[in-house]
Amino acid sequence: MDEKERAITPATDSGLALSRRGFLRAGAAAGAMAAGTGAALAEGTPDPLITEVQPWAQGWGDGVDATPYGLPIRFEGDVVRRNVGWLTADVISSINFTPIHALDGTITPAGCAFERHHSGAIELAKEDYRLMIHGLVDKPLVFTYADLERFPRVNRTYFLECAANTGMEWAGAQLNGAQFTHGMIHNMEYSGVTLRTLLEEAGVKPEGKWIYVEGADASSNGRSIPLEKALDDCLVAFKANGEALRKEHGYPVRLCVPGWEGNMWVKWLRRIEVTENAVESREETSKYTDTLEDGTSRKWTWVMDAKSVVTSPSPQAPIKHGKGPLVITGLAWSGRGAITAVDVSIDGGKTWTEARLAAPGQDKALTRFYLDIEWDGSEMFLQSRATDETGYVQPTKNQLREIRGENSVYHNNCIQTWWVKANGEAENVEVS
Amino acid sequence: MSKFRNLVIGAALVAPLATPVLAEGYGLGREALPEEIAAWNLDVSPDGTGLPVGSGSVEDGEYLFSDNCAVCHGEFAEGVDNWPKLAGGDGTLARKDPVKTVGSYWPYLSTLWDYAHRSMPFGNAQSLSVDETYAIVAYILYSNNLVEDDFVLSNENFLEVEMPNADGFIVDDRETTEYPIFTNRCMENCKESVEITMRAAVLDVTPEEEGGEAAAAEEAPAAEAATEVAAEPAALSADPALVEAGEGVFKKCKACHQVGEGAQNKVGPVLNGLVGRAAGSVEGFKYSKPMSEKGAEGLVWDETTIAEYLKDPKGYIPKNKMSFAGLKKDEDIAAVIAYIEAQSK
16 A cells, blocks of 8 residues: 555656646647648648548557556646745645636546645555544544445535635735636545544534544644534545545545535544534634624634636636637536526626526535627626525625625635636726 | 425434434444543643643743744744734734734634644644743743733633733624625616726736746747756766655755755755755854854765754754754655755756
8 A cells, every 4th residue: 555655646746747848748739730720721721630641540549558547638738736826935834726717517636626735735544544533422432544434435526615715806806817716616526424424423422512623734724613514414535536535635534514614624634522612723713714894803604605707718718719609607606505596797797697507506516607609709897696595696896895894815705707808818807 | 406405404404403413333443542532632722621731931932932933933923924923913903904913813822822732833743842832822922012021821820811802703694794685686787887996917916827838839949958958967966866856855845945046045044055065154044053053063064964964953953943843764865965956056
């Protein structure tokens, strides 16, 4: 097992190096291709890509074992997580962003799903993994990884959104790309054991009202969660999208707290303490609290409210084909249930059209929406607006500011505007 | 369908409240031993639950803070670069861009004690003793003008310390202040005019996409040429695979150190030319006293001395400023030295 892991680690590292090289090559290839198709082909001229036998249609491709664990083809080398250097003091306690502008569907591939660490992504082997449940329980217990695999298992798909997603946009439009404004999110199918099953195994005493969960990394990131939520839908997960959790997502075991802010989804979960009160640790007092205009702050703001964003067209995904048929697409989600509708506006919110949901909204999971239009080539102020099953309608930034002021960092679920210009380029703007 | 779901969620929410969760189960796992619980159960609550017996003075805390915390948080807890400020900010919470520090924002002292003891120093967590933690917490309180310089914090007077923003928090009230308002799904004539009020491109703080297609095409040959040029000297000195591995290891150092072209002193000194130079000799960097003394005594960094230092930074030069637990594996140390050397050229 150790060897296997070692084999994975360098592959990941060189994967990053490769993707950089791959990106350069992909860029060069794309450039050449654009020149080939754009410049040379007059109407009526046969396309050499069709009339001439191409090397890939003549020789061999790679054999089956060329990449024992595959990475995306090099042409997609720019679809990667990126960070914003000035946001944090270093990369050990930092965050990067999912390239949502380049993805489709709803499941986020683990390899480009955003990371947030407080003390770096640690390597914790399954053999070294222990999970302790203690505190106000009938019987304090220690589980090994192998123990967890013997409990009845469930599969659930949930989004995970960092409370700070879109947090840099409170004061005004700042970052020019959906990846940076809305990329602190991913959506995976988890396999694991319900937290309820494990708590029942230990037996919660009647005075137990909260749990405190803690990770095994040096930050010992910990959060207090009310027992009702713990017993409702929380999951102790060890697989995501069918495979073992990635190191950066908490291998071998993480907590899922569906619909609630990502910081609570403790990675490398090692301890669950049943308590009478909230511990009020650093991440639930000094951070992840929301200061209002008068200087008082909201605490325990766990739920992620309904939100949506157009992922394409967007600043990193401009329209390159000119006027005519255009696919407008994006993502919507709600921490309070399923998305029931998404509306799209191309005039900055004067009029709205209901978009098509690719599939019915799922509880606390990403929903993909499409609006297929005939673009006339004029500029657009593109917006999307989500409605969830509670009837909550995603607000504008000004609506949020009226209630919260401008000193918030977290929980900015406002309507986003992309200014799509006549040449197809898009820019992050704020509108009246 | 959604009605059915609501019914299920409703039932799930009610059930746990109505019936206590009974221990029955699968008989998996084993009983946690008292020593094991004690080793991991370190959190401290606002009412003092979990707080161990001990004490520490502002005076001792000042030295301890300087050795363990100041490298990021500043000698006076004022914060270095982007690292958190721990002091100041009094009266700024209702202002634009509030300064949130232990003194101005944190509601409970237990949070500070717990975090310092359980999660700090950054890169060397859980290395502070109970008394050292009391002393450092006392010093941070002093930095915020909350206690006098002769103050000694202990488990006995812990709950008497008043935190200025203790009453500054309310429980999430979105259910009453926001949810009833955010329900208008207007479809037509929702507003009269739309004007741009702010543009991200004007602010221009978005990271570069590492060049567009054209830039990438230009860059590619240059990068290849650079690799070719670098290939020869590298073959003479360092193993490229080792250097590459070292690049990975160096991620642990990057938070504080820079190396390579344009590198500057940051939290730690610049590492260009590290191999062969005297300890504590980088101009413009403020070293700890023990490090400067080692240099004066003639310590020169070579592969052996760097390796010994990296294995146990605090053991090799006690009380030096570098807050880093060290590298356990010899191959990591060899790799990171190779990388620093390669970057220095």
